Amino acid sequence: MLDEKIYRVQNYYKSHQKNALFILIWGLLALAFGYYAYTNSSTPFWKGITYPTLLLALVQIVQSTYMLVQGNKQQKILVQDLGAGKTSSMTNEITRLNSFLEVLRRRAILQQVLIGLGIGFALTAVFADLSDLMIGSGIGLMVQAGVSYVADVLLQWRTSLYASELRVERK
Secondary structure (H helix, E strand, O other): OHHHHHHHHHHHHHHHHHHHHHHHHHHHHHHHHHHHHHHHOOOHHHHHHHHHHHHHHHHHHHHHHHHHHHHHHHHHHHHHHHHOOOOHHHHHHHHHHHHHHHHHHHHHHHHHHHHHHHHHHHHHHHHOOOOHHHHHHHHHHHHHHHHHHHHHHHHHHHHHHHHHHHHHHHO
């Protein structure tokens, strides 16, 4: 039974770390792309793409690095507590997961707003015959926020499953 609990914890945090690592790599690639496009392009379209790409890439890098560090720390604490027979740690873990799910829900709303803004920028610029800078900004927002949104939806799904398993196991 104890080995099963430890396996469940390790399995969840492995998927948590994969998600954070994916976003970290994506953010680093986006940062490199944004820097390259900004320094090597003189067209307004590519300049427009670089602004949201660089800004959101920096946010993704910071966020995913924090998730990696916190995930490793939390996993070690839980495994040690389970090994020592502290059952209260699982109740604390459920509480922590519930607050993390709330953070993910709020981030999803923000990401949806950014995707909507990107669509709005791009469509407004196309139909109102505005600058290519605005079209590029819209596309940059959509792509960066879209990738984060999909990764967070998958993480939210996995976290919900893990929290449900813990709740059932606790009863």
